[in-house]
Amino acid sequence: MVTVLGAERGFSFADPYAIALVFAGIALFAAIGALSHQRERAFSASLIYLGLGLAAAVIIELLGVQWVAPIRDASLIEHLSEFAVIVALFGTGLRLERALHPRGWGSVGRLLGIVMPLTIAAVALFGTQVMGLSLGAAIILGAALAPTDPVLAGDVGVGPPGDEDEHEPRFAVTAEAGLNDGLAFPFVFLGAFVAAEGGSDWLWEWLAADVAYAILIGVAFGAAGGYAIAAGIVWLRDRRLMTDALDGWIAVAAVLLVYGLTEVAGAYGFLAAFAAGIGFRRYEYGHKLNRGVHDGAEVVEKFCELGVILLLGSMVTTAGVREVGWSGWLLVPVLLLLIRPLATAVAFLGSSMPARERAFIAWFGVRGIGSLYYVAVALGLGILSVDESRTLFWTVAACIITSVVAHGVTASPLSRRLLPPPKES
Numbered sequence: 001m002v003t004v005l006g007a008e009r010g011f012s013f014a015d016p017y018a019i020a021l022v023f024a025g026i027a028l029f030a031a032i033g034a035l036s037h038q039r040e041r042a043f044s045a046s047l048i049y050l051g052l053g054l055a056a057a058v059i060i061e062l063l064g065v066q067w068v069a070p071i072r073d074a075s076l077i078e079h080l081s082e083f084a085v086i087v088a089l090f091g092t093g094l095r096l097e098r099a100l101h102p103r104g105w106g107s108v109g110r111l112l113g114i115v116m117p118l119t120i121a122a123v124a125l126f127g128t129q130v131m132g133l134s135l136g137a138a139i140i141l142g143a144a145l146a147p148t149d150p151v152l153a154g155d156v157g158v159g160p161p162g163d164e165d166e167h168e169p170r171f172a173v174t175a176e177a178g179l180n181d182g183l184a185f186p187f188v189f190l191g192a193f194v195a196a197e198g199g200s201d202w203l204w205e206w207l208a209a210d211v212a213y214a215i216l217i218g219v220a221f222g223a224a225g226g227y228a229i230a231a232g233i234v235w236l237r238d239r240r241l242m243t244d245a246l247d248g249w250i251a252v253a254a255v256l257l258v259y260g261l262t263e264v265a266g267a268y269g270f271l272a273a274f275a276a277g278i279g280f281r282r283y284e285y286g287h288k289l290n291r292g293v294h295d296g297a298e299v300v301e302k303f304c305e306l307g308v309i310l311l312l313g314s315m316v317t318t319a320g321v322r323e324v325g326w327s328g329w330l331l332v333p334v335l336l337l338l339i340r341p342l343a344t345a346v347a348f349l350g351s352s353m354p355a356r357e358r359a360f361i362a363w364f365g366v367r368g369i370g371s372l373y374y375v376a377v378a379l380g381l382g383i384l385s386v387d388e389s390r391t392l393f394w395t396v397a398a399c400i401i402t403s404v405v406a407h408g409v410t411a412s413p414l415s416r417r418l419l420p421p422p423k424e425s
Helices: 016-036 045-063 074-095 106-129 135-145 168-183 185-196 203-238 244-264 269-283 288-315 318-347 355-363 369-381 386-418
Strands: none
Touching: 016 045, 016 288, 045 288, 045 386, 074 168, 074 244, 074 269, 074 288, 074 369, 106 135, 106 168, 106 318, 135 185, 135 369, 135 386, 168 185, 168 203, 168 269, 168 355, 185 203, 185 369, 203 244, 203 269, 244 269, 244 288, 288 369, 288 386, 318 355, 318 386, 355 386, 369 386
16 A cells, blocks of 8 residues: 655656745745835835736646636635725725714715716726627626725825825725725626616615615624724723734624624625724724724735735736737726726816816726626626626726736825825924
């Protein structure tokens, strides 16, 4: 009886698993280096992760290794990106210190109530008229590409709790990223209803369940849950039953609990995760606990970003690039250079915000991990044809990759050029 000890007899070189371990080690070192000098770089860390992922894609294709496939492994992509987004949403909520007053959130209301629907409509129109997609698939594409990503937008958003230098454009982009990742869900389901059923018999069900109930319950569960968790942690801390050395893990535990309960209730966990961060912040406003929890959430968020962007880059194939087609590649500049800026210009008509700050908001509608999640959800529903599924996934991937490069390179120089200088302390 021969026992195999994980290696073949004699010399065995270039084992794919061993190569993957080496690459994972290099990627982690790159992430640690990027996080260590985060504020000194002229470009975002996600650009480094993307480059490593694309390098991995070349190696995978050369070795002929069977790797993650968009349609076959849609569930895996969905859950990996889902975790990355919910941690980022909780951390985003923790950063926002502005009072919950309609006047203070006016710019966010414009982005959510005008820019987002206009973007969905414009992309859907492009999808049907130029890309030849069915109406349902085009609506799903618009919903996936409309949200500003909370993970990648962190490089241009507000700082951690206690950072007093909160420019209005940074606040607007941060709050937009926190809210529209959840508010895109009804439109994904709208596209799914149109693709699967047609007609209008489902319309009232969609309005009642997927719009009114899921949004209201998601926000309520999140806000109440975040507030209650903060109160419980303070109670435990006062009795020395919890050490502050583990503050960073509180974010992960809190967001998993709130997100899970909200999803069990059939509401939108993304909205709950963001609202939980805000609720947590409101109970512990000004307390050092906020900073510790935020810093822990940010570390987890950045390593999740590393994993998902690496995965996305590593999935790129020559066949995938061809799947986008000329019309899909045309959508990328149309979305970033035309649709988002024009929608923002319409939304801010009559606003007193300076033109430079409007330009900042118009440009930094970063597409990222949230878009990847939504397209994976749509593919997992199994309602689209194989051809449309491939077109949707690779078009979204092309937009994300282009956004990572374009926004990653311009984040630092345009922030200096378009925003007022930091306040002197």
